[in-house]
Amino acid sequence: MARMSAGKITIELDDKTAKAWDAASEEERRRIEFRLRLEAWRSLNAPTRSLDDVMNDMARQARERGLTEEKLEEILNGR
Numbered sequence: 001m002a003r004m005s006a007g008k009i010t011i012e013l014d015d016k017t018a019k020a021w022d023a024a025s026e027e028e029r030r031r032i033e034f035r036l037r038l039e040a041w042r043s044l045n046a047p048t049r050s051l052d053d054v055m056n057d058m059a060r061q062a063r064e065r066g067l068t069e070e071k072l073e074e075i076l077n078g079r
Contacts, residue, residue, distance in 0.1 A: 013021065024032070062072075 021029070021032075
């Protein structure tokens with residue numbers, strides 16, 4: 001598998017996290033760096049969806065699970 005060239009970024013951490021990082025072993029740091037790279041890649045390469053799309057999906061799922069407008073009104077009105 002070809003390795004992409006690496007870039008570096010700097011992130012700010014709270015004091016407690018920064019101290020824990022400083023105290024971490026090299027192996028722990030490598031594991032954390034791997035997870036951070038993976039999460040950054042996922043976050044930056046995830047397809048973006050509009051709020052309307054997300055809300056429409058939520059409404060569809062709610063209907064599929066049996067939520068009706070009447071039931072929703074009862075929930076929202078505390079009945």
